[in-house]
Amino acid sequence: MPAALPDFDAVILGAGAAGLFCAGVAGQRGLRVLVIDHAPKLAEKIRISGGGRCNFTNRDTTPAQFLSNNPHFCRSALARYTPADFIALVRSHGIGFHEKHKGQLFCDDSAEQIIQLLVAECDAGGVQRWQPCSLAAVRAVAGGFEVDTSAGPVRCAQLVVASGGLSIPKIGATDIGHRLARQFGHAVVPTRPALVPLTFDASIWAPFVPLAGASLPVQLATGSGQAAGRFDEDLLFTHRGLSGPGVLQISSYWQPGEPLRLNLLPGGDIADQLRQAKAGSRRQLGNVLAGLLPQRLADAWLARLGLDASRPLPEVRDKDLQRLGDSLARWDITPNGTEGWRKAEVTAGGVDTRELDSRNMASQRQSGLFFIGEVVDVTGWLGGYNFQWAWASAAACAQALQAAETIG
Numbered sequence: 414m415p416a417a418l419p420d421f422d423a424v425i426l427g428a429g430a431a432g433l434f435c436a437g438v439a440g441q442r443g444l445r446v447l448v449i450d451h452a453p454k455l456a457e458k459i460r461i462s463g464g465g466r467c468n469f470t471n472r473d474t475t476p477a478q479f480l481s482n483n484p485h486f487c488r489s490a491l492a493r494y495t496p497a498d499f500i501a502l503v504r505s506h507g508i509g510f511h512e513k514h515k516g517q518l519f520c521d522d523s524a525e526q527i528i529q530l531l532v533a534e535c536d537a538g539g540v541q542r543w544q545p546c547s548l549a550a551v552r553a554v555a556g557g558f559e560v561d562t563s564a565g566p567v568r569c570a571q572l573v574v575a576s577g578g579l580s581i582p583k584i585g586a587t588d589i590g591h592r593l594a595r596q597f598g599h600a601v602v603p604t605r606p607a608l609v610p611l612t613f614d615a616s617i618w619a620p621f622v623p624l625a626g627a628s629l630p631v632q633l634a635t636g637s638g639q640a641a642g643r644f645d646e647d648l649l650f651t652h653r654g655l656s657g658p659g660v661l662q663i664s665s666y667w668q669p670g671e672p673l674r675l676n677l678l679p680g681g682d683i684a685d686q687l688r689q690a691k692a693g694s695r696r697q698l699g700n701v702l703a704g705l706l707p708q709r710l711a712d713a714w715l716a717r718l719g720l721d722a723s724r725p726l727p728e729v730r731d732k733d734l735q736r737l738g739d740s741l742a743r744w745d746i747t748p749n750g751t752e753g754w755r756k757a758e759v760t761a762g763g764v765d766t767r768e769l770d771s772r773n774m775a776s777q778r779q780s781g782l783f784f785i786g787e788v789v790d791v792t793g794w795l796g797g798y799n800f801q802w803a804w805a806s807a808a809a810c811a812q813a814l815q816a817a818e819t820i821g
């Protein structure tokens with residue numbers, strides 16, 4: 414290797430959440446770190462996250478909120494770098510935040526503040542960043558790697574792959590991390606869009622198209638046994654199907670061909686409540702139901718069952734009320750697909766964790782190689798869990814990286 418070439422203890426591929434965080438921690442430990450990213454802008458996914466306010470962690474993070482073919486893999490890293498650790502860092506940078514829903518923490522002002530935090534941490538560690546800079550090839554050599562980049566070749570003792578998942582290709586997502594994993598003999602768990610709206614055949618969906626925009630709290634379930642998912646969250650009707658937090662959550666568990674099981678009125682036995690309401694009420698069925706569901710949905714649902722919305726409640730037969738209650742409590746509907754990578758928030762699947770060391774994210778196939786963040790087969794629920802995985806996996810790796818002269 415010519416002596417004039419730059420030399421780093423670690424090169425990190427990907428200047429997103431995991432890559433920048435890992436770089437800052439490793440740099441502040443005294444390591445010479447270079448981060449490269451092909452996107453012209455820094456950390457675009459952080460910028461657009463949480464509706465522009467970045468849901469940067471979830472106070473209540475446990476391994477139970479993550480999907481993986483190897484569900485215990487995430488435990489070690491999550492236990493050693495916790496939401497409280499990241500919250501302390503956010504506080505130390507003077508960033509205001511608030512809890513929105515179920516432990517989800519958002520910036521008061523802007524996701525840009527989290528990007529600035531990461532940049533400041535990198536600067537404090539003397540991290541070099543080359544961007545836009547693409548990676549052409551990686552070769553394992555004695556004592557490390559040779560990395561060919563669009564800015565020239567670099568040599569490093571360790572290579573950290575933090576290139577993220579496949580969602581939103583237009584802001585820079587690629588499969589380079591999966592390709593590098595395969596190059597070094599790793600298996601990749603098949604990938605699929607997750608936290609994504611679900612779509613339905615036009616013929617099935619036609620009656621629901623006029624409901625676009627309606628939302629309501631529901632219970633959603635899919636799958637069975639270990640692969641089952643169940644959430645109590647809001648559902649949103651769209652022109653092509655279903656979205657909203659509940660549907661995004663259940664989409665991570667949904668398998669093609671499987672139905673979703675929806676309870677549109679999870680509050681109790683609706684048929685029983687309607688039967689009891691018959692006494693002393695002349696209100697029309699449609700009005701009574703519109704007190705429980707969005708008006709447009711109540712109307713569409715009665716039309717779907719062939720029930721007359723204008724009929725006074727006492728005149729509706731008990732068996733029709735039962736049919737109505739049952740249909741609301743158990744609506745089975747089978748999506749024909751998802752809105753795909755364009756709309757997915759994350760990638761399910763990724764680098765198979767069974768060949769990574771859960772304590773530090775190191776490859777067990779190639780010395781000096783690490784995989785962190787979303788490129789790994791660990792996928793969080795909606796609600797700040799994916800960033801917490803990015804921070805925790807990055808911290809675990811950063812603590813394990815070594816100065817080149819101490820290796821071997």
Ligand SMILES: Cc1cc2nc3c(=O)[nH]c(=O)nc-3n(C[C@H](O)[C@H](O)[C@H](O)COP(=O)(O)OP(=O)(O)OC[C@H]3O[C@@H](n4cnc5c(N)ncnc54)[C@H](O)[C@@H]3O)c2cc1C
Nearest residue numbers: 427429430431451462463468576577585786787797799800
């Ligand atoms: C719309 C949206 C909103 C989201 N909101 C939230 C939220 O509020 N809370 C939450 O926890 N999670 C959220 N997520 C998920 C979260 O953004 C990701 O899980 C997280 O960014 C993953 O971090 P990462 O560092 O692994 O990957 P990324 O942050 O995606 O970073 C990967 C980096 O690698 C670079 N890269 C990719 N390919 C190459 C290549 N060939 N050469 C060089 N560089 C490359 C990319 O340009 C990118 O900068 C959201 C995702 C989306 C899409």
